[in-house]
Amino acid sequence: MVEAERRLLAHALLDRSNARFLLLSESHVPLFDFPTVYSYLINSTKVYVESYDELGGTGRGRYKRGMSPAVAPWQWRKGSQWFELDRALAADVVADDIYFPLFKRFCKRNCYADEHYLPTFLHIRHPARAAKRSVTWVDWSHGGPHPSRFTRMEVTVDFLRWLRGGTMCEYNGRTTTVCFMFARKFLPNSLTRFIRFAPKVMGFG
Numbered sequence: 001m002v003e004a005e006r007r008l009l010a011h012a013l014l015d016r017s018n019a020r021f022l023l024l025s026e027s028h029v030p031l032f033d034f035p036t037v038y039s040y041l042i043n044s045t046k047v048y049v050e051s052y053d054e055l056g057g058t059g060r061g062r063y064k065r066g067m068s069p070a071v072a073p074w075q076w077r078k079g080s081q082w083f084e085l086d087r088a089l090a091a092d093v094v095a096d097d098i099y100f101p102l103f104k105r106f107c108k109r110n111c112y113a114d115e116h117y118l119p120t121f122l123h124i125r126h127p128a129r130a131a132k133r134s135v136t137w138v139d140w141s142h143g144g145p146h147p148s149r150f151t152r153m154e155v156t157v158d159f160l161r162w163l164r165g166g167t168m169c170e171y172n173g174r175t176t177t178v179c180f181m182f183a184r185k186f187l188p189n190s191l192t193r194f195i196r197f198a199p200k201v202m203g204f205g
Contacts, residue, residue: 001081001113001114002100002103002104002113002114002117002118003100003104005023005081005083005114006093006094006096006100008023009021009085009090009093009094010094012090013087013090013091013094018087019042019086019087020041020042020084020085020086020087021083021084021085021086021087021090022041022083022084022135023081023082023083023084024082024136024182025082025184025185027149027184027185027186027187028082028136028182028183028184028186029182029183029184029186029190029194030181030182030202031137031160031163031164031180031181031182031183031202032164032178032181032202032203033202033203033204036181036203037181040135040171040178040181041084041135041181043172044131044171044172045172045173046129046130046131046172047083047084047085047086047089047122047129047130047131048083048084048130048131048133048134048135049079049083049084049085049118049119049122049130049131049132049134050079050080050082050119050132050133050134051077051078051079051118051119051120051122051123051130051132052077052078052079052119052132053074053076053077053078054078058078059076059078060073060076061110062076062078062107062110062111062112062116063076063111064106064107064111066102066105066106067102067103067106070098070099070102071099071102071120071124075120075123075124076116076120077116077119077120077122077123078115078116078119079115079116079118079119079132079134080115080134080136080138081114081115081118082134082135082136082138082182082184083118083134084134084135089122089126089129092125092126093118093121096121099117099120099121099124100117100121103116103117131169131170133169133179134180135179135180135181135182136180136181136182136183136184137163137179137180137182137183137184138183138184138185147184147185148185149185149186149187150185150186150187150190151187151189151190152187152189152190152192152193153193154190155186155190155193155194155197156193156197157197157200157201160197160201160202161201163180163183164178164180164201164202165177165178167179167180
């Protein structure tokens with residue numbers, strides 16, 4: 001999966017007008033209109049890759065000793081695969097010939113490279129560049145290996161308003177409630193509700 005993401009980045013880098021690179025899935029939905037999302041990302045001083053140190057079995061427990069000394073256990077990081085990078089860091093990821101080969105060789109079985117490669121790579125190479133959070137909201141509150149999925153009737157005005165401003169984060173050195181530009185996982189049957197509420201709640205024309 002990481003190899004596919006690097007190939008996507010390499011292809012996108014061929015267009016010199018591309019300044020920011022965002023990975024989305026078919027179950028993502030935008031929470032703001034395009035001008036707002038574009039301004040938020042293009043004017044950001046950080047890139048958005050979730051990255052944290054988890055000491056348990058699903059964090060440092062997945063570290064493989066064969067990665068040492070290039071990657072030490074204390075450098076190992078975990079995070080969501082839903083990244084957002086600027087052009088310089090995207091190029092650095094594509095050009096990486098040190099860490100990616102290690103992940104390809106050693107991160108197998110109970111190690112999931114899409115949850116560890118980018119967080120670890122940026123923590124080692126560019127620790128000050130990442131906001132250490134994602135711009136994609138996901139609900140992990142129910143536990144388990146997969147996040148919650150949302151159906152048509154779960155999409156309400158109050159829920160959308162909360163997604164757009166119900167949390168606190170930092171953006172360009174200031175505290176804000178505008179933290180997420182996208183949310184997932186929404187099933188296809190929820191689309192009609194989004195179309196219904198979009199003009200009123202999300203400012204879509």
